[in-house]
Amino acid sequence: MSTTLPCKLSYPKSIWLIFGNEFCERFSYHGLKCILVLFFVTVQKYDHDTSTVIYHVFMVCAYIAPFFGAIAADSYWGKYKTIFILSIVHAIGNIMVAVASFATSISLGFQRSFTIAGLLLTAIGAGGIKPCISAFGGDQFVLPEQNDQLNKFFSIFYFAVNLGGLVSTFITPELRKSVQCFGEDSCFPLAFGTPATLMLISIVLFVFGKSLYKIKKPTTSIITSSIGCIFRAIKNKITITSEVEKKYWLEYADDKYSNREIFELRSALDVMYLFIPLPIFYMLFDQQGSRWTLQGTLMNGRIDFLNWTIKPDQIHMLNSLFVIILLPLFDIAVYPILYKIGINTSIRKITLGGLFAALAFVCTATVQYTIFGQSFLALSTNEGNILRIYNGFGCKVTVSDPSVGNNFTIQSLDVLDINYYGPVSNETGVLSVYIDPMCELKTNTLNQRVSIAKEKVSSYILQSNTASNGDGIIQLKRLRELKKLKNGNPNLRFLCDERSTGRYITLRDVNNKLSEINIRLSPDTEDQSYETPIGTYNLYVDGEYLSQTVDLLPASVNDLLLRPDHKLHDNARLITTEKGKYIHILWQVPQTLFISIAEVMFVVTLLNFSFTQAPSSMKSIISAFNLFTQGVGNILIIIVAKMNLFENRGHEFLFYAILMIFSMIVFMLMSAKYKFKSATDDHTADDENNA
Known part of the structure; x- marks a missing residue:
């Protein structure tokens, strides 16, 4: 009597190509995904909420696509053909996004639409591959002889997925920000182009192993048969009258399943x-x-x-x-x-x-x-009843408020906060303003009532009244209140009189000369505010550099006071009223x-x-x-x-x-x-x- 020992099967060589394919594909997907929101905000000029919505619509498509990928693999194309076709779709989508990122000469609307189309293809490709690739890897093993090797495959496969995500989320942001290209302060084309290249490499690796793969023909999809069983049971339960009631509603499909x-x-x-x-x-x-x-x-x-x-x-x-x-x-x-x-x-x-x-x-x-x-449960950063007065003149101003009983001095291009403790009425007593004669105004005094909102800040600015040849006459103008932006970016407003209308303000990042903000002052500038990136900026007015820098901090509310004098130096000042x-x-x-x-x-x-x-x-x-x-x-x-x-x-x-x-x-x-x-x-x- 003789016995034959079973031969231990070797680890399938094709598996290593699948690991390489998955690493490159996950690098491509996660590399594109991690820089996507900042691309929407900085290049395509979407606001934060819209950028968030588009990003998650992309994610929705990527997680609905697995249904279609599974059906195609199980019922029509088979796993190999499904992965190959959808990998090409994935790569085309990546390339389209990369092209859109440097196609700055075309209109913004077309650039946005081209990006959305590329993202849709990427989502279909990446999502459709997802339920197929691990199952295709499992098909390469002989069961039950290679059960232990199969378990190791899934462990290494999950490791390859996370390793691809780890490497890509380090490299692509570095390429985005540390490299400048096409005259911009960042290089999104390179950051998107690298994942697109890795996706092409993943296709090459996958196709290279075709002669080594065990390719199984598609069978009837359990997804389609399950959906058919559900609809059959519902239809029969509604249309067929039976003397014996079924214990479970799915049993009404027993005439076919x-x-x-x-x-x-x-x-x-x-x-x-x-x-x-x-x-x-x-x-x-x-x-x-x-x-x-x-x-x-x-x-x-x-x-x-x-x-x-x-x-x-x-x-x-x-x-x-x-x-x-x-x-x-x-x-x-x-x-x-x-x-x-x-x-x-x-x-x-x-x-x-x-x-x-x-x-x-x-x-x-x-x-x-x-x-x-803010504190953990704070609803507002404002406390008390505050009267805020900006001095838009080039000399000091004295303000007298009988209700408080004090005289206050406001230096040139400065601000004064008067806190009214206790209950306040809609109006204070008459506010008396005295302007230093050095300003050489037609009038040096002003008496005016001001309104104070309860538990809020009420802001006014002292400046010349330029309307109807009123230059040199003092006016106390009410300002709307600025709030912190909920996304945390600095909120910036320009305070100046109508003589500054038409001037161009440039804020140029001191750490990145290619990053700048350009704003043209309009007559209603004091009613407008601008969301700006965090940073330290040099200030230019009509291309002429002012000696001071502007430091814009997170969650800050900022007013930039400008004087219309022809000598611009020292005639601007940033006042930050709130900051994070x-x-x-x-x-x-x-x-x-x-x-x-x-x-x-x-x-x-x-x-x-x-x-x-x-x-x-x-x-x-x-x-x-x-x-x-x-x-x-x-x-x-x-x-x-x-x-x-x-x-x-x-x-x-x-x-x-x-x-x-x-x-x-x-x-x-x-x-x-x-x-x-x-x-x-x-x-x-x-x-x-x-x-």
């Missing part, structure tokens, strides 16, 4: 039912590339000892780095501890992960409040760490839960539905952004944290009666149904 098909679909729907509150998590998770990046633009990324600046779209490379570190750490150390305290099921780990996401947004809100210089804090961007590390912990506990555990709890023939539809919940989460972000519910972004971040906690409570209640399935449940259930 087998008991096993109905049972598996029912099991899948039980899992999908638990997915209902989960899109809320992705409302938080996917804001790393939008709201968190915009928050980073308000922060100081300078690291002096490295002579390097962390870019606002670069800090979130820490997310991929943390995930790579945390995955083995949780398996080795954290989960054994959690098991001992009762967190020993997938549902409980998912719930705890959701709470960490809420904690991440509490940190995000705290950072936002700190930038704005210019804190370091590393303060975003805690929120990034917490969202990474949430990703490991929520996203990775949810993938495992979806795979183990789905019937063997329904794993693709569960995978596609799981990705779809992320798309729904991005739709919800768009709705909140368009509703414009909050004047302070910190309040918005707190809202998301509270919503996340509420969704986890709902998730726990919905999963209270869920019965976990084992690998043998399918066979047992099949036998029972046949009997």
Whole structure:
């Protein structure tokens, strides 16, 4: 009698090409995505809310596309052909965005439309590939002989995904900001062109291994058959009258579908039912590339000892780095501890992960409040009843207010705040103004009543009345109140009389000569304000340099006083009435760490839960539905952004944290009666149904 030992199968060589393909494809996708919002804001001149909406519409398309990719792979083209075709679509989309980023000679409207078309193709390609590539890699193994090797494949595959994201979120922001091209202070064409090049390389790597791949022909798609079963059951339940009532509504499709098909679909729907509150998590998770990046633009990324600046779209490379570190750490150390305290099921780990996401947004809100210089629950930065008077003259002014009983002196191009304690009426007593004779005005005195709003700032400016040959006559003009912009950028207004109308103001960044702001003064300039980037600027009036610099800080309210004198030096002054804090961007590390912990506990555990709890023939539809919940989460972000519910972004971040906690409570209640399935449940259930 003789025995034959089984030969150990070698690791498929084609797998390494799939790893390289996935690394390049994820580099391309994450590299494009991480700089997208700043491209919308700085180059295509969208506001922050519109930029956020477009970004998340792109994400929605990327997470709806997996349904179509899965159907095409399973029913029509097969996995290889689907990946190849959609990779080409992905690459074309990337190239279109790169072309749009340097096509500055065309109209802005056409540039925007061309970008949107490129992003749509990118989303279709990247999303359609997503459910196919890992399954295609799994097809290369012989089962059950290579079960252990298959498990290692998925671990290395997930590592390649995160490594691609890590490298791209470091390199592309560096190319965007550290390189100048085409006369601009940044180089978006290079930053977008690099991911496009990596996408082309990914196609070459994928096609190069065609002779090595095991290519399976498509079979009937479980997605299409499941949808057919659902509609058949609904139709029969409505149209067919039966004396025997079915126990479960899907059983009404038993005239066309087998008991096993109905049972598996029912099991899948039980899992999908638990997915209902989960899109809320992705409302938080996917804001790393939008709201968190915009928050980073308000922060100081300078690291002096490295002579390097962390870019606002670069800090979130820490997310991929943390995930790579945390995955083995949780398996080795954290989960054994959690098991001992009762967190020993997938549902409980998912719930705890959701709470960490809420904690991440509490940190995000705290950072936002700190930038704005507000307390955690402050609704307004204004306190008291304040009369604010700007002196627009080139000499000092004396103001007398009988209701306060004091005389106040305001220096040239300066401001005075008079705080009225206690209750105020609509008007004070007559305000007396005396102008220093050095100003050589027609009149040196003015008596005028002023209005003071309760618990607000009421602002006036002293300047010459130039209307109807009134030059040299004093006027006290009411100004509208400026508020901090909710996105945290500086708010800037120019205060001058009508003699400055038509002048051109240029603010040129002292650290980047290619970055400048150009504004033409108009008659209603005092009723207008301008959103400007944070920075220190040299000031020019009609091309002539003024001796002072202008420092615009985060969450600041600024007035630039200008005199119309022909000698411009020392005839301008920036007055910052409110300002925030210019804190370091590393303060975003805690929120990034917490969202990474949430990703490991929520996203990775949810993938495992979806795979183990789905019937063997329904794993693709569960995978596609799981990705779809992320798309729904991005739709919800768009709705909140368009509703414009909050004047302070910190309040918005707190809202998301509270919503996340509420969704986890709902998730726990919905999963209270869920019965976990084992690998043998399918066979047992099949036998029972046949009997």
